[in-house]
Amino acid sequence: MTASSDRAGRLVANRVLLTLWVAALLASALLPFAAMAPNRLVSGEAIKLIVALTTWQSAGLALLALLLALAALSRPLSATQGLRLTLVVAPLTLLLTLYALGDYAGRALAEASPAARVSQGAAFWVLVFCTLLMIVDAFQRLRAPLWVGGAYGLALVAAIAGLFASGQFNALSILNEYFNIQDAFADQLLTHLRLVGLALAPALAIGLPLGLLAHRRPALRGSLFGTLNFFQTIPSIALFALLVAPLSALGDSFPLLRELGVKGIGAAPAIIALIMYSLLPVVRNTHAGFAGVAPATLEAARGMGMTRRQVLWRVEIPLALPVILSGLRIVTVQAIGLTVVAALIGAGGLGAFVFQGLGQYAIDLVLLGAVPTIALAVVADFLLQILVAISRPAGGR
Amino acid sequence: MIELQGLTKTYAGKNVVEDISLRVESGEFGVLIGPSGCGKSTTLRMINQLIPLSRGRILLGDEDVSRLKPEQLRRRMGYAIQSIGLFPHWTVAENIAVVPNLLKWPRARVDARIDELMNLFHLEAGEYRDKYPHQLSGGQAQRVGVARALAADPEVLLMDEPFGAVDPLTREVLQNEMLRVHEQTRKTIVFVTHDMDEALKLASKVAILNQGRLVQYDRPIELLVDPADGFVSDFIGKADLGLKLLSRRWVDQYCRPPCLERDSGAGRHSWEVDADGRPLALHGGRLSDDGEARTAVNGEWIATPEMTMKEALSRMVWFRVMVLPVIDQAGKLIGEVTMEGVMGRQP
Amino acid sequence: MNRASLFVPTAPRDWLLPVLAALLVALTLFMAKLEPLFAAAFPHLDVVVYQRESFLQLTLDHLGLVLVSSLISIGIGGAAGLFVTRATGREFEPMVSSLAAIGQTFPPAAVLAIVVPLAGFGFVPTIVALSLYGLLPVVQNTIAGLGSVPPTTLEAARGTGMSAAQILWRVELPLAMRVIIAGVRVSVIINIGTATIGSTVGAQSLGTPIIAGLVGDNIAYVIQGAVLVGLLAIVSDLLFERLERRFRYGA
Numbered sequence: 001m002t003a004s005s006d007r008a009g010r011l012v013a014n015r016v017l018l019t020l021w022v023a024a025l026l027a028s029a030l031l032p033f034a035a036m037a038p039n040r041l042v043s044g045e046a047i048k049l050i051v052a053l054t055t056w057q058s059a060g061l062a063l064l065a066l067l068l069a070l071a072a073l074s075r076p077l078s079a080t081q082g083l084r085l086t087l088v089v090a091p092l093t094l095l096l097t098l099y100a101l102g103d104y105a106g107r108a109l110a111e112a113s114p115a116a117r118v119s120q121g122a123a124f125w126v127l128v129f130c131t132l133l134m135i136v137d138a139f140q141r142l143r144a145p146l147w148v149g150g151a152y153g154l155a156l157v158a159a160i161a162g163l164f165a166s167g168q169f170n171a172l173s174i175l176n177e178y179f180n181i182q183d184a185f186a187d188q189l190l191t192h193l194r195l196v197g198l199a200l201a202p203a204l205a206i207g208l209p210l211g212l213l214a215h216r217r218p219a220l221r222g223s224l225f226g227t228l229n230f231f232q233t234i235p236s237i238a239l240f241a242l243l244v245a246p247l248s249a250l251g252d253s254f255p256l257l258r259e260l261g262v263k264g265i266g267a268a269p270a271i272i273a274l275i276m277y278s279l280l281p282v283v284r285n286t287h288a289g290f291a292g293v294a295p296a297t298l299e300a301a302r303g304m305g306m307t308r309r310q311v312l313w314r315v316e317i318p319l320a321l322p323v324i325l326s327g328l329r330i331v332t333v334q335a336i337g338l339t340v341v342a343a344l345i346g347a348g349g350l351g352a353f354v355f356q357g358l359g360q361y362a363i364d365l366v367l368l369g370a371v372p373t374i375a376l377a378v379v380a381d382f383l384l385q386i387l388v389a390i391s392r393p394a395g396g397r
Numbered sequence: 398m399i400e401l402q403g404l405t406k407t408y409a410g411k412n413v414v415e416d417i418s419l420r421v422e423s424g425e426f427g428v429l430i431g432p433s434g435c436g437k438s439t440t441l442r443m444i445n446q447l448i449p450l451s452r453g454r455i456l457l458g459d460e461d462v463s464r465l466k467p468e469q470l471r472r473r474m475g476y477a478i479q480s481i482g483l484f485p486h487w488t489v490a491e492n493i494a495v496v497p498n499l500l501k502w503p504r505a506r507v508d509a510r511i512d513e514l515m516n517l518f519h520l521e522a523g524e525y526r527d528k529y530p531h532q533l534s535g536g537q538a539q540r541v542g543v544a545r546a547l548a549a550d551p552e553v554l555l556m557d558e559p560f561g562a563v564d565p566l567t568r569e570v571l572q573n574e575m576l577r578v579h580e581q582t583r584k585t586i587v588f589v590t591h592d593m594d595e596a597l598k599l600a601s602k603v604a605i606l607n608q609g610r611l612v613q614y615d616r617p618i619e620l621l622v623d624p625a626d627g628f629v630s631d632f633i634g635k636a637d638l639g640l641k642l643l644s645r646r647w648v649d650q651y652c653r654p655p656c657l658e659r660d661s662g663a664g665r666h667s668w669e670v671d672a673d674g675r676p677l678a679l680h681g682g683r684l685s686d687d688g689e690a691r692t693a694v695n696g697e698w699i700a701t702p703e704m705t706m707k708e709a710l711s712r713m714v715w716f717r718v719m720v721l722p723v724i725d726q727a728g729k730l731i732g733e734v735t736m737e738g739v740m741g742r743q744p
Numbered sequence: 745m746n747r748a749s750l751f752v753p754t755a756p757r758d759w760l761l762p763v764l765a766a767l768l769v770a771l772t773l774f775m776a777k778l779e780p781l782f783a784a785a786f787p788h789l790d791v792v793v794y795q796r797e798s799f800l801q802l803t804l805d806h807l808g809l810v811l812v813s814s815l816i817s818i819g820i821g822g823a824a825g826l827f828v829t830r831a832t833g834r835e836f837e838p839m840v841s842s843l844a845a846i847g848q849t850f851p852p853a854a855v856l857a858i859v860v861p862l863a864g865f866g867f868v869p870t871i872v873a874l875s876l877y878g879l880l881p882v883v884q885n886t887i888a889g890l891g892s893v894p895p896t897t898l899e900a901a902r903g904t905g906m907s908a909a910q911i912l913w914r915v916e917l918p919l920a921m922r923v924i925i926a927g928v929r930v931s932v933i934i935n936i937g938t939a940t941i942g943s944t945v946g947a948q949s950l951g952t953p954i955i956a957g958l959v960g961d962n963i964a965y966v967i968q969g970a971v972l973v974g975l976l977a978i979v980s981d982l983l984f985e986r987l988e989r990r991f992r993y994g995a
Contacts, residue, residue, distance in 0.1 A: 016839050122862070133839065136846075140838040233981045235937030236853075238970035241954050245963050265958075300482025302447060303555075304495050304545075305471030318486050337851025341941060344958055354857045358944050363861045370854035381849040393486030393529065 013074035013082055016137050021068055024130040032121035034101060036108055039115040040173070040362065049123055052104040057096065064093045068134070079141075086138040091156050094131040097124065098163055105171035117173035119364060146389055150382070177364040181353070189372065192349035195267060195342060196335045199274030203331060207279050208324070211286020221287070228280035236341045239276065243269035244345055270347035274338055278331040285327025289320030321391045329384035336377045340369070350376075398423045399444065399553050399585060404453035406439050406609075414439050415609040416453070421602070424583040428596040431606035432632070437589045440606070441557050444587060445471045457552065472496055475546030475584075479558040481538050483530035489515075489541050490526045496549040514544040517578060536567040540574070547582070556588045560595065572598055593633055597621075597644055598705075605629055618645050640707050643739070648709050649702035651739065652723045652732035666720060674729040676722040683718060692718060699724055700734055709734050761982040768975040775799045775968055782964045792964045794953040803972060806949040809939040813871045814932050817878030821931075822924070824879070825886025826912075837887065844884040852877050852938045856945060865946035874938055878931040885927025889920030922991040929984035936977045940969075950976065 012018050028049045037044030053061065067089045071082040105118035135156075139149050169175050178185060214221050231239070247269050293316050301315045343351030353369030356362075399421045406414040414436040421427035429437040442448040444455055446467040455462045462470050475496075483492050490511050497507045515522045518540040530538055539559060546554055560568045560575075572595060579586060579599075590596055596603050597617045604614040605628075613625035621642050624630040633641065655676075656667050666682030669691075676694045683690050698716035700709045700723045709721055713736060723732040775793060782792035827833035828840045856873045863869035893916050901911045917924075940951035950973040957965030 015835050019836075133843070136842055137839050140842065229981070230978065233933055233977045234974040235940045235977055237937070237940045237951060237954055238974045238977075241958065241966040241970040242974065244958075245967055248963065294480075294482065294485075296478065296480030296482035297484060298482075299447070299478060299480075300476070300542075301484070303445060303471055303476030303478070303482075305468045305473075305499060306495075307468050310499070315484060333849045337853065340851050340853040340857075344941075344944075344955070351853065354854065355944060358857060358861070361861075366857050366861060370851075370857045373854045374850050377849045377851060378846065381846075 010074055012072060013079050014072045014086075014137075014141075017068065017072040017082075017086060017134055020130045020134050020137070021065070021072060024127050025065070027123045027126035027130075031123040031126065033123040034104055034108075034121050035119050036112075037117045037119070037173075038113065040117055040177075040364075044117065044119065046121060047104070047108075053100050054103070057100045057103070060096055061093065061100070064089050064096065068093070083138045083142050086134055087142075087152070090131045090134040090138070091159070094128060094156075095159060095163070097127045097131070098160065099168060102163070102168040102170075102172060105169070105173075109171050117176065117364075118171060119173040146386060150386065153382075174364045174367055177362070177368055181365075181368070185353075185368070188348055188350050188352050188369075191347075192336070192339050192351075192373070192376070195270055195274065195339045195347060195349055196332070198267075199271050199278060199335055200328075200331060203275045203278035203282055204328070206275070207282030207327075208286050210279070211283040211324075212290060214283060214287040215290040225280070225284065228283060231276040232280045236273070236277070236338045237344060239273045240269055240342060240345045243272055247272075265346040267347045269345055270339070270342035274335050274342070277338060278335060281327045281330040281334070282324075285330070286320070286324050289323030289327075290316055292323060293319045318393070322388050325384065325388045325391050329381060329388060332380050332384060333377050336373060336380060340373055398456075398458055399587065400456040401440070401444070402454040402456070404440060404443060404455065405451050406436070406443060406448065407451040413609050414443070417604075417606070417609075417611045418453075419604055419611060419614045421585055421587055423585050426579055426586045426588065426599055426601045428588045428590060428600035428603045429606060430590055430593065430596045430603060430632075431612075433591060434608075435606040436609040437591075437606050438557055441555055441587060441589050444553075445474050445476060445555055447471075472500055472549060473552050475543075475548075475551040475554040477539075477542045477546040477554070477556045477559045479561040481542040481559075483533075483538055483541060483545075485530050488527045488529055489520070489533070492530070492541055493545045493548050495545060496551075500549055502549075510548060510550075514548060517547075517581070518544050518574065520544070534567075535563045536571060539563060539571060543575070543578075547578075547584070552585065554584045554586045556586065558590055559588075561590070561592075568595075575599060594641070594644070597641060605632060607632075618642070621645065640710075643707040643710055644705050646706040647702070648700045648704045648706060648723055648734055651706055651709075651734045652702065653734075653738065655722065655730055655733045668722060668730060668733070670730055673727075676724065676730040679718065679720065679722070682720045694722060698722075701725075702731075706734070706739065710736075710739055761979065761986070764975055764982070765979050768972070768979055771972055771975070772799050772803045775972075782967075786964050789962055789964055791962070794956065794965045794968055796956070797948065797952065799950075799968070799972060802948065802950050802952060802969075803976070805947075806936070806939055806951075806973065806976065809867070809870060809874060809942060809947060809949055810932060810935045813874035813878055813935055813939075814928070816871070816875035817882050817931050817935075818928055820875070821879040821882030821927075822886050825883045825890065825924075829887060829890040840883060841887055844880045844887075847877075847880045848884070850877075852934055853941050856938055856941055860942075860945040867947050870939070870942040870945060870947035874935045874942075877938065878935050881927045881930040881934070882924070883927075885923050885930075886920070889923030889927075890916055892923060893919045918991070919993070922988055922993075925984065925988050925991060929981065929988070932984070933977055933981055936973065936980060940973050949973075 032046030033049035033052045034047040035044035036047055050058065067085060070077065071085040071089065073082070077085065101120055101124055108118050109116055135152075139152075163169065210224065214224055234242075244265060248265070297315060297319070298311065301311045306314065339347070339349045340351035340354060343349050343355055350369045350373045353365050354373075355369075357365030357367075357369060400418075401420070402418050404414060404417040405412060417436075417440060419427075429440060431437050439448060443450045444462075446462065457470075457473070465473075484495070487495075493511050493514055494507050497510055502510070511526070512522050515525065520537065520540055525533070525537070525541075530541070533541065543556070543559060546556070560571050563571065576599060578584075588599060600617055602614060603617055603620055605612045605620070605625075607628055613620060613629050615623075615625075620629065620633060621638060624633060657670070658667055667680050668676050669678040669680065671677050676699075678694055679692045681690060683692065698712050698718060698721060700712065700721040702723060702725070713719065713721055719737075720733050720735040722730050723734060725731050779793050783789075786792055824840060828837040855877050856870070859873035859876060860869040863872055897915060897919070898911065901915045906914065939947070939949045940954065942949050943951035943955050950969050953965040953969035954973075957963060957967075957969065
């Protein structure tokens, strides 16, 4: 009721933007932007932002920061203008930060020993994080449709990929690490995706009918959900590990199975565990999707003379689809994450780099496993979110 | 024609519908009414086999419906319910086309039928054809629901309190449309309601149910003047029985030629008309019996031949006149109804 | 015991909690007693019961990690959820909500692997990582729980003359509590799992024998650690289920 009058009288129009701006500024002043180390395994000397940047880069960043501050204020720009300005300036800030880091690494290494490494520091991460949040916040306030956000995100990703492709970051330690393991990286990435796919396909094949069954037979629901929740509760590493023993026994006693890949260590226990984890969300959402179809709609469908099968395929499934796909979204993201842990039982995947890196105290190797996993999860989440939106009945929200 | 013979439904040893026999002739508008839990909806849902019947027989024409596959039977009967149940993922046109598509009508015939039905229910095809159910008002959605029920030109139309969830104004409009549609299509209709006024307004015959049994099955007027027992007269409501009777009477039954000259007829009033025969004013005809008073006719204190006498009486009371002009569609004065007429004629 | 009480109907899984809890305690204390069993099952192993640390100590370490990090998560997460549902913080609500939603798509193991090395290996950095990740479900459910209180109920509360603080404590929090506890439940269960992986970043936990077993090809160690941590998770989950039930009002 008083929100609008409050806003009119206030100097700051967008407190979220201002908070992020202050956080980014403090981090840039207090935390290291980069680290310079004589070799791969020691932690390096902290380099502040002000030291790392050239004059024109500092000036550019300062200008962008001023513009962002302007966007957060209520005058002279209107709220919408402020948000549009944010959507232009925040990604420029992000790109300049990325560029500056790569540029600094190139300059610093030109006069250092060949073993020296430059890696990114906390201030760099905070700057990336804050600018991304500024963009998300601006989109939320503008209430832009999903596809606009998607197109914008795609453009931003393309710009960053362009920086990568131009070799701007090649001097960075993490890319050195990447060039060392380039082939293995592609292999493990594929292994990771294959594990997720091999787990999700059977999980859907079992989970969808089970979900329908839970919907049709309420008596089964309690024990079914109870059992599946049991699996879901057991920590991933424990479930992976617990499957190692019986599978190795199975593989030892049946050479044929062993040849098919059933053995204690490796992909088999990982895939089985991932299926067990995926069942609950698939079954639960399938059931919820069917339960969400209005009884009146079903009565009308039957009253119109549809057969059971027609009711199922023409009415129930199309109406339940968005909820079922939300379940798929949950298990996809979950499986991508759990597959990291599967590396501990020798299933491979990006987790292999994570644990290898942790074992060697090689942070860059850890990042090389962890960051792509996170990116994979976020991208899968976003794509499936779009799929869910598309699956909604055209007009019905 | 649809005939129920000894229809019985037993749930857990209790008869919720017991031995109901009645017949709705072709083209008739049959209404099932009763207090909640009387078994009227159950009866209706047994007709299209949404609920299996325990005993008895249902004839559609001269076919025993138990010989038909339920799906085939339901495609021959339209079905409209209170909660409408439009398919939220389909447009208005797709909703209407459900049964024709199930029956695999050719595309062109389906399209033509959609247009015909939208026209019948005064839904602007250009505007509403591609809308989704959530974009419709309650009244529009129910029109689509009824249009959908009629889509495949069914032999029988089953309606379960279709207007129970809309506001009173919309309900009245929908009832009038239903009467008009029935007039135009002459469908055999079985209609469930708990609203006595709705039943009296729509029905050619009313079946009153109580605790699963059929208490009386008669024409509305007979229910009013000759209730079978205390339950029926209680259910109809004694308080405004006279008004209910008038709601089954129409102005054209009471209409008499207008008095155009003073003192020429029974009443001491006369009508002033213009060159086209439209009434301009009433001289006299007020309660005070002042023959000199001139009351200008406006658009509201008039009657039309198809108006109920209840409505006409209501207008006389509201506008404080003893007589209403009856006009035709062109607005021409064709007769009058008077307070004395209301009183004088035996129903 | 009163005979009649035998026939009091109970929830179908109520017997499960005491049985599994007792099993957890017994195994924690007396795992070494099972040595003959493991020796028979795995005859090729020299040592069949993990001995570098007692299972009691490992369990306590694991619980310590989870308890400390969960308390931090609840404190910060609850406060953040509360802040963004009040008039002063409402502007931050969309941002915080989407941060919680996006953050939960991050794999907990990846978060652990990134955060812990940044802060130096060991107990405290692991706590930081667990608390950080555990925050997200708590924040999300606090916002959802407080948002699910019907506006009519709030209006009625205002109408009776309650102050904002009274409305919060007597109406909003009790009604939101079930959803908030559900968030804490998710957070704790995830933390129990992630703490297991904490043994790869230098924090001792029930994951330690699992990793040692996997590295040293000793399946007996793996089973011992996995059974205990699995039991711990399930017992905690059942405890939270009971707690949630106490806050179910009608619905």
